[in-house]
Amino acid sequence: MNISAQMVKELREKTGAGMMDCKKVLEASEGNIDQALEMLRQKGLASANKKSQRVAAEGIVESYIHTGAKIGVLLELNCETDFVARRNEFQSLAKDIAMQVVASPNIEYVSVADIPEEIIVEEKRIEAGREDLANKPDNVKDKILKGRIEKRLKELSLLDQAFIKQSDITVEELIKKHIALLGENIQLKRFEKFVVGGGAPKETNNFADEVAEILQNK
Known part of the structure; x- marks a missing residue:
């Protein structure tokens, strides 16, 4: 079945587990939240994000x-x-x-959170100036630009x-x-x-x- 972003978000908020871990158990449980929650607990992943707040x-x-x-x-x-x-x-x-x-x-x-704002601004300037975006509508251009910037920042x-x-x-x-x-x-x-x-x-x-x-x- 199709696992929606909302389902992943709901399970993540309940467990504190990572997004990919939530998506994988939801796929394995065919979207059953309770079963997915149990699978995360069995793997010991349900509290990983909560522990990440400790010193x-x-x-x-x-x-x-x-x-x-x-x-x-x-x-x-x-x-x-x-x-x-x-x-x-x-x-x-x-x-x-x-x-x-x-x-x-x-x-x-x-x-990504460590990347200085000036680097992000420069990457946006470079991507916005690419020729393949020149004739695209603003809404399409903004969507493409957002995806490219996210990809570039993750590369760093x-x-x-x-x-x-x-x-x-x-x-x-x-x-x-x-x-x-x-x-x-x-x-x-x-x-x-x-x-x-x-x-x-x-x-x-x-x-x-x-x-x-x-x-x-x-």
Whole structure:
């Protein structure tokens, strides 16, 4: 059956689970809200968003140096207690996210909410000036422009990237699954990517393909 945005919204408000998780269980339950709610509870996802409001001041700084030592990443992943910070699942999550940064060459921010307003304004200016929009009615142009801007901003956001090891979920959804698993709020605080040569103009390797190859060979 067709799962409406209103049904997803209703289930999300009741459970605090992620949008994609809500949509998947609604599809599996053929739109039965009560059954979908039970499925979320069984998966431990119903309270993930509620936990995400709690203070996360512990955690770790994770590093990942890509093969060849030409590119590396440092990131800070936070949780609520040092006990969880020492868990293998938490540390593996941090490592996976660090690899994700290397595999996502376009990202510059943790989330869309972190993107400065001046960047958004500039992206809107560029998209609005594209030739294919010139002769379209204003209402159509505005709709197309909105979709393109949302897509572009998500390209810059780490949390909105498809997870390299499981492409049907985003990095944000991956973190929420670990919130449910570990029972604590988990937040990606910041990250920094280091590339040998900095911004010097030269031919570079496709690090995303190299990371994918490493994962396939494991």
